[in-house]
Amino acid sequence: MANGLPNPLLTAGAARSLVDSVDAFLFDCDGVIWKGDQLIEGVPETLDLLRKMGKKLVFVTNNSRKSRRQYSKKFRALGLEVTEEEIFTSSFAAAMFLKLNNFPPEKKVYVVGEDGILEELRLAGFECLGGPEDGKKNILLEANFYFEHDKSVGAVIVGLDQYFNYYKMQYASLCIRENPGCLFIATNRDPTGHMTSAQEWPGAGTMVAAVSCSVQKEPIVVGKPSSFLMDFLLKSFNLETSRMCMVGDRLDTDILFGQNTGCKTLLVLSGVTTLSELQDASNTIHPDLYTNSIYDLVGLLQQ
Amino acid sequence: MANGLPNPLLTAGAARSLVDSVDAFLFDCDGVIWKGDQLIEGVPETLDLLRKMGKKLVFVTNNSRKSRRQYSKKFRALGLEVTEEEIFTSSFAAAMFLKLNNFPPEKKVYVVGEDGILEELRLAGFECLGGPEDGKKNILLEANFYFEHDKSVGAVIVGLDQYFNYYKMQYASLCIRENPGCLFIATNRDPTGHMTSAQEWPGAGTMVAAVSCSVQKEPIVVGKPSSFLMDFLLKSFNLETSRMCMVGDRLDTDILFGQNTGCKTLLVLSGVTTLSELQDASNTIHPDLYTNSIYDLVGLLQQ
Incomplete structure (x- = not known):
């Protein structure tokens, strides 16, 4: 808490000392870089400035709908040069969790989620089933219907799934309940997200x-605010969390993630959190600093 | 706790004193009367015996997939003579909740659920939308897609729905979040149920x-273990809860419901709860009595 106030606004002085005290900025994407498919104003200038100042940039998203490869295409389509290696998605985190925990290659993974998870799992060498395809499947909730499931499924990964249905819920439940030792992994627990620009x-x-x-049963969470993603990130880069700043629009994922892992934290109001929510007496998560959008950094650092 | 033990088994003496001390038996259906579409052994004889002893029988189910009319057909199909008036479903409870709370007739109800809820709402004179029909609807989670919802929806009812999908989840969410005063009602919160005989x-x-x-946001629950259903039941019949016995197979709904409302409670092991779950140290819900199935009453009362 920079100046003793619970939620200090980013000022020119605070911006300067923030930039001086960190080597890397971790950005959430949705609500920080874009909203749905729309780039937030001033983002290219801000990222350019920070790169010119020698800062490492990392993009950390809980959205599991895309793989790192698909995200890097999205960045490019929005005119931003970001490499796959700079992107950490919860879909990638789920695949890496299995890899680091020596998930047996003869076991399969059942996916309640979209293509991003399937792609990351396949890139990591795992066999998976489920995904969008099972969104077309129906069940017959009738007298003697018996639902069969694959006994060789050793992990269920649940992420955002616009094709979510009763079939997948039962498939996932049977694997977790009946396959001995089956892991139950959640990409993240965000209640909502700006999956489109408008809503x-x-x-x-x-x-x-x-x-x-x-x-x-409670799942193992691999996305924000779980520290798994950070542990993996630290293994990939030579960084110290005390010299990182997590920038996000959500208190309960981004800011909490930053705090859980020892980063400095900057809340932006360009996404789901409003100033009144931040300042509400019921809120217990307080970022080190807040500002309207990351573009403010450009103006403040040039003062 | 009849004999000082936390979970006393139903004995001949206990059965006799139970029957002597109550005027009415409330039966859960699934796991007590039937499993899926299969009648549990000895049920007709047991119900006959209790009726002959002058006991009032009431059937209380959290399953909202059918209306009272549809349930009475199911009872008849299984060879049991049970009238609509003896049946209390959570679908009926949801409609009665709106009626007793003077839900404005010009407002609509959005239903995440099956035909039972729609039928009970229409019988009670309410206009509803959603239900199985919306199970066929898809959304386009793309850039500028805007999801419209009916601003005159004043209540959302969520029950068991084998046609559950992302469309309905968003429709329900928008009504609850954006329509001023919109009620969020749950038929019940059972995590699982024997919707088929086998699983x-x-x-x-x-x-x-x-x-x-x-x-x-948390919903208003109208089914078991909420006491709303009991309050309504007491208004319908001239009964005292202290002279009722709730018979069920679930600790967290049936037995808790009985205890919340001041009934005697009898757990049967013919449904989802096993003896080891009942006796597990982590279990905090203890029925007055337990037995294998309601058929045991016949043998014990004739000793």
Whole structure:
């Protein structure tokens, strides 16, 4: 808490000392870099300035709908030069979690989620089933219908899934309940997200809540605010968390993630959190600094 | 706790004194009367015996997939003579909740659920939308897609829904979040249920958990273990809860419901709860008595 106030606004002085005290900026994407498919104003200038100042930039998103490769295409389509190696998605984190935990290659992974998870799992060498394809499948909730599932599934990954249905919920539940040792992994628990520019939509947290209720078990979370993503990130880069700043629009994922892992934290109001939510007495998560959008850095650093 | 033990088994003496001390038996259906579409052994004889002893029988189910009319057909198909008036479903409870709370007739109800809820709402004179029909609807989670919802929806009811999808989750979320005063009602929160004879399936609790996560709000629950159903039941019959016995197979709904409302409670092991779950140190819900199935009453009362 820079100046003793619970939520200090980013000023020119605070911006300067923030930039001086960190080597890397970790950016959440949705609500910070873009909203849906729309770039937020001033983002290219801000990223350019920070790169020119020698800062390392990392993009950390809980959105599991795309793989790192697909995200790097999205960045390029929006006119931003960002490499795959600079992108950490919760879909990638889920695949890396299995890899680091020596998930047996003969076991399969059942996916409640979209293509991003499937692609990252395949790139990591895992066999998976489920995904968008199972969104077309129906069940017959009738008398003697028996739902079969693959006994060789050793992990279920649940992420955001616009094709979520009862079939997948039962498939995931049976694997978790009946396959001995089957892992239950959540990409993240965000209740909502700006999946389109205009509106909030149910987030991965809703699918996770449904499956978790069905199996009466809590998942392992690999995305923000879990520290797994950070541990993996630190292994990939030569960085210290005390010299990093996490920039995000969500208190309960981005800012909490930054705090859980020992980063400095900057909340931007260009996404889901409003100033009144930040300042509400019920809020217990306080960033080190807040500002309207990352573009403010450009103006403040040039004063 | 009849004999000082936390979970006393039903004996001949206990059965006799139970029957002597109550005027009415409330039966859960799934796991007590039937499993899926299969009648549990000895049920007709047991119900006959209790009716002959002058006991009032009431059937209380959290399953909202059918209306009271549809349930009475199911009872008849299984060879049991049970009238609509003896049946209390969570679908009926949801409609009665709106009626007793003077829900404005010009407002609409959005339903995440199946035909039972739609039928009970229409019988009670309410206009509703959603239901199985919306299970066929897709959304386009793309750039500028804008999801419209009906601003005159004044209540969302969430129950078991084998046609649950992302479309309905967003529709329900927008109504609850954006329509002023919109009620969020759950038929029940059962995590699972024997929707078929052979297996457990995700229950209404999973759909409720998903919507509740999306809107970050808790629902009003009208089914078991909420006391709303009991208050309504007491208004319908001239009964005292201290002279009722709730018979069910679930600790967290049936037995808790009985205890919340001051009934005697009898757990049967013919459904989802096993003896080891009942006796597990982590279990905090203890019925007055337990037995294998309601058929045991016949043998014990004739000793």
